[in-house]
Amino acid sequence: DAQKPKRCPGLGLFYAFLSSVFFSVIALLVKTIQGVHAIEISAIRCFFQMLFVVPLLIYKKTGFLGPRDQRKYLVLRGFIGSNAMILLYYAVQQMPLADATVIMFSNPVFTSLLAWIFLKERCTILDCVFTVFTLTGVILIARPPFIFGEHLHGIEGNYSNHIKGTIAAFAGAVAAASTLVVLRMIGKSAHYYLSVWYYAVIGFIECIITVSALGEWKLPACGRDRWILVLIAVLGIAGQTFLTKALQIEKAGPVALMRTVDVVLAFIFQFIFFSRAPTWWSLGGALCIVASTSGIALRKWYNHSH
Numbered sequence: 248d249a250q251k252p253k254r255c256p257g258l259g260l261f262y263a264f265l266s267s268v269f270f271s272v273i274a275l276l277v278k279t280i281q282g283v284h285a286i287e288i289s290a291i292r293c294f295f296q297m298l299f300v301v302p303l304l305i306y307k308k309t310g311f312l313g314p315r316d317q318r319k320y321l322v323l324r325g326f327i328g329s330n331a332m333i334l335l336y337y338a339v340q341q342m343p344l345a346d347a348t349v350i351m352f353s354n355p356v357f358t359s360l361l362a363w364i365f366l367k368e369r370c371t372i373l374d375c376v377f378t379v380f381t382l383t384g385v386i387l388i389a390r391p392p393f394i395f396g397e398h399l400h401g402i403e404g405n406y407s408n409h410i411k412g413t414i415a416a417f418a419g420a421v422a423a424a425s426t427l428v429v430l431r432m433i434g435k436s437a438h439y440y441l442s443v444w445y446y447a448v449i450g451f452i453e454c455i456i457t458v459s460a461l462g463e464w465k466l467p468a469c470g471r472d473r474w475i476l477v478l479i480a481v482l483g484i485a486g487q488t489f490l491t492k493a494l495q496i497e498k499a500g501p502v503a504l505m506r507t508v509d510v511v512l513a514f515i516f517q518f519i520f521f522s523r524a525p526t527w528w529s530l531g532g533a534l535c536i537v538a539s540t541s542g543i544a545l546r547k548w549y550n551h552s553h
Contacts, residue, residue: 258496258497259492259493259494259495259496259497259501259502260493260497260501260502260505262489262490262492262493262496262497263489263490263493263497263501263502263505263506264505264508265485265486265489266485266486266487266489266490266493266506267505267506267508267509267512268508268512269482269483269485269486269489270482270486270509271348271508271509271512271513271516272482273479273482273483273486274335274339274344274347274348274513274516275344275516275520276475276478276479276482277336277339277340277479278339278340278344278520278521279475279520280467280472280475280476281472282465283465283467283472283476284458284461284463284465285333285336285337285339285340286333286336286337286454286457286458286461286463287454287458287463287464287465288336288476288479289329289332289333289336289450289454290450290451290454290455290458291476291477291479291480292332292450292476292479292480292483293329293446293447293448293450293451293454294447294451294480295477295480295481295483295484296443296446296447296450296480296483296484297444297447297448297451299484300440300443300444300447301444303440304440304441304444307438307440309438309440309441311444313437313438313441313445314436314437316436317433317436317437320429320432320433320437321433321437321441321442321445322445322449323429324426324429324430324433324442324445324446325442325445325446325447325448325449325450326449326453327422327425327426327429328422328423328426328446328450329446329447329449329450329453329454330419330422330453331419331420331422331423331425331426332419332450333419333450333453333454334415334416334418334419334422335347335351335415335416335419335423337411337412337415338350338351338412338413338415338416338419339412340412341403341404341408341409341411341412341415342402342403342408342409342412342413342416343402343403343517343521343523343525343529344513344516344517344521345510345513345514345516345517345525345529345533346388346412346413346416346529346532347412347416347513348509348510348513349384349388349510349513349529349532349533349536349537350384350385350388350413350416350417350419350420350536351416351419351420351423352420352506352507352509352510352536352537352540353381353384353385353417353420353536353539353540354420354421354423354424354427355424355503355540355543355544356374356377356378356381356424356539356540356543357420357421357424357425358424358427358428359374359377359378359543360374360378360424361424361425361428362428362431365428365432366428366431366432373542373546374543376539377539377540377542377543378539380535380536380538380539380542381535381536381539381540383532383535384531384532384533384534384535384536384539385413385417385532385536386532387528387529387531387532387535388413388528388529388532388533389409389410389413390402390528391410403523430442439491443487490502493505498547498548498551498552499544499547499548499551500544500545500546500547500548500549500551501544501548503540503541503543503544503547504541504544504545504548507537507540507541510533510536510537514533
């Protein structure tokens with residue numbers, strides 16, 4: 248035990264902070280690209296991720312398929328994970344940046360529920376309260392007209408886009424939560440790089456088929472947009488790497504709390520780059536969702552430390 252090198256305290260949280268910054272910048276970049284469909288952006292990100300992971304798989308000698316008994320879970324992880332990414336990018340394009348980020352951020356609440364259903368983990372009264380809080384937050388951000396009346400302020404473009412974005416972000420949050428549950432099922436029996444590899448390959452194939460079916464292929468504008476697409480891919484790889492590193496050396500609770508930085512940055516970016524001050528409804532919704540996800544993180548942290 249004395250031989251173990253002392254690790255820097257707070258390093259895991261610093262990695263989590265970096266991953267939050269990278270993911271927030273990606274959402275901002277997706278928002279600034281004009282005229283390229285969210286699914287095509289996802290395809291480009293998956294393509295670069297594949298290129299990046301191949302040498303790592305060869306170096307680690309993991310093979311490209313993984314353990315036979317884990318393949319179905321790896322395929323499932325790839326399919327659900329890539330769908331979560333596509334839905335987030337689509338939501339960011341359809342509604343204010345901060346609103347899309349906040350709804351996607353509600354995924355820890357759904358992780359708890361899905362872990363209760365599929366992994367038989369305990370579900371407490373508190374979990375139910377947090378779920379209600381989260382759904383309240385989503386409703387405050389979506390502001391359906393049958394509750395809030397027809398004349399809404401502070402939404403981008405028309406209301407049907409706002410609702411499409413809300414549904415996509417909500418579905419993306421559930422997909423992201425499902426991905427975490429599948430990753431827990433896989434555990435340590437398949438190398439992390441394999442799960443990233445499946446995510447990139449399946450995402451790439453799915454995106455190409457979908458974009459072709461929709462007839463939405465567009466060559467991004469020369470210069471700035473192309474560089475932004477490459478940057479999204481690179482930042483995506485960096486963000487995932489730092490998040491994985493954070494979870495390896497720090498408990499999940501504090502890491503989840505650090506991810507609330509995503510929400511703060513989304514509001515700041517929205518104000519600086521798009522000159523959009525958040526509405527009180529959005530802030531109220533954000534407060535409900537951040538309170539419930541933080542509550543879940545703190546409860547897990549408390550349970551682990553006792």
